[in-house]
Amino acid sequence: MTAKLVADRTEDLLRTHPPGTTGRHAFLTAQYEAGLAWVHFPEGLGGLGMARALQREVDTRLAAAGAPDGASANRLGYSMGAAVLLAYGTREQQERFLRPIFTGDERWCQLFSEPGAGSDLASVTTRAVRSGDEWVVNGQKVWSSMANISAVGMLLARTDPDAPKHHGLTYFLVDMRSPGVDVRPLRQMTGEAEFNEVYLTDVRIPDSARIGPVSAGWQVALATLMNERVLFNRERPEKGPVDEALDLYRQRAVPDPELRTRMIDLWIRARVQRLGTARAAANLAAGTPGPEGSTGKLAYTHLIQEAYELCLDLLGDESMLYDSYAMTAYSEETFAGRVEHDVRRRFLRSRATTIEGGTSEILRTILAERTLGLPRASHPPRTNR
Ligand SMILES: Cc1cc2nc3c(=O)[nH]c(=O)nc-3n(C[C@H](O)[C@H](O)[C@H](O)COP(=O)(O)OP(=O)(O)OC[C@H]3O[C@@H](n4cnc5c(N)ncnc54)[C@H](O)[C@@H]3O)c2cc1C
Known part of the structure; x- marks a missing residue:
């Protein structure tokens, strides 16, 4: 019954707002109002209070009809910000922020990492000091993806x-246009400046923008990270890196047994990965995902890297012909029109996937201890990310 209701609503949405003639913003607003943004969210907040698994049916149907995708322009807000608001936000915060996250009116970024706090995230030193109804924040964040084109930052501060370090943290939402927020793009090896340094000097944040209780920032941050890892591991209707490698292999018709073996091995692993992702999604009834998100991220990101390594080997000498190292900081225009079709660029970008959102070393520790139940290392890792 619920599945039918969601399917009927999806068809109604497509009928009243045909993707071919409806603008992106108007479509996403209508999708939010129909409760089809996140079907497991409460009614009135972009959802219908239904099983989370039904969202996949909605997304698949809308993608097939050529509808815009609310996640693509605001990845961090859509997956991490919205989940954190649902779990820890007040009703006022949910009403204030969820709609603009989904419609793309407010892009979100994540202000967690610092020069001295990456894997060991609980060591953040950015300070927030209470001043009446506000907090005054000073510190430096780094590797903050898309901070230069974001409206809201998820900030972890001491x-x-x-x-003790895990207990002295609090989680805030910072208006990225506030006085004292200085965002400086950092160039990556693709040439693009996808991430940034963010300097915070006497930035004032109202207490109403605090997420969760004072000193409970670590729990809120962990929920954010678990949702971040699921992001990497989500089932994609579109072609993945292994499909791309296969297309290239067919085009090039390379008679090399070693490349052929690598291709087949990758194809099998991609199929297994897809089944694992589908199972994890089915198990995930609602709420905060568990360590399976970490396992999936670990497996998927290595698969991506190996697929692009194979693509470059298939290209041979042509793989060297990447000439776009000129620094490009994201702007609304370059972000919307960014060109992702060059497999050489994607090879370079794929190197970051085993670092961002928790490095593979850290994820192996999580897998060992929380999934396999192996004893903790005799010298406990200093990380807690
Ligand atoms: C493309 C990209 C986008 C990013 N976007 C964001 C963002 O938007 N917001 C944000 O806050 N951060 C972001 N990050 C930062 C990312 O989360 C960190 O880079 C990551 O957590 C690792 O931290 P670090 O770089 O300080 O490395 P470190 O923690 O210093 O680690 C260095 C090396 O030591 C290893 N290591 C560290 N501790 C251990 C241990 N206990 N056991 C075994 N090995 C260990 C690591 O695996 C790594 O190989 C981004 C990173 C990248 C690459």
């Missing part, structure tokens, strides 16, 4: 320097 509010109690005397407490």
Whole structure:
């Protein structure tokens, strides 16, 4: 019954707002109002209070009809920000932020990592000091993806320097246009500046923009990270890197047994990966994902890297012909029109996937301890990410 209701609503949406003649913003607004943004969210907040698994049916149907995708322009807000608001936000915060996340009116970024706090995230030193109804924030963040084109930052800051490090943190939403927020793009090896340094100097944040209780920032941050890993591992209707390698292999018709073996091995692993992702999605009834997100991210990101390595080997000498190293900082225009079709660019970008969102070393520790139940390392890792 619920599945039919969701399917009927999806067809109604497509009938009243045909993707071919409806603008992106108007379509996403209508999708949010129909409760089809996140079907497991409450009614009135982009959802229908239904099983999370039904969202996949909606997304697949809308993609087939050529509808815009709410996640693509605001990846961090859509997957991480919205989930954190649902779990820890007040009703006022949910009403204020969820709609513009989905419609793309407000892009979100993540202000967690610092020069001295990456894997060991609980060591953040950015300070937030209470001043009446506000907090005054000072510190430096780094590797903040899309911060230069974001409206809202998910900020992890230290509010109690005397407490043990995991207990002295609090989670805020910072308006990226506030006085004292200085965003400086950083160039990556693709030439693009996808991420940034963010300097925070006497930035004032109202207490109403605090997510969760004071000193409970670590729990909120962990929920953010678990949703981040699921992002990497989500089932994609579109072609993946292994399909791309296969297309290239067919075009080039390379008579090399070693390349052929690599191709077949990747294809098998991609199929297994897809089944694992589908199972994890089916198991995930609602709420915060567990360690399976970490396992999936670990497997998928290595698969991506190997697929692009194979693509470059298939290209042979042509793989060297990448000439776009000129620094390009994201702007609304370059972000919307960015060219992703060059497999050489994607090879370079894929190197970051085993670092961002938790490195493979850290994910192996999580897998060993939380999934396999192996004893903790005799010298416990200093990380807690
Ligand atoms: C493309 C990209 C986008 C990013 N976007 C964001 C973002 O939007 N917001 C944000 O906050 N951060 C972002 N990051 C930062 C990312 O989360 C960190 O780079 C990552 O957590 C690793 O931290 P680090 O770079 O400080 O490396 P470190 O933690 O210093 O690690 C260095 C090396 O040591 C290893 N290591 C560290 N501790 C251990 C241990 N205990 N056991 C075994 N090995 C260990 C690591 O695996 C790694 O190989 C991004 C990174 C990249 C590459």
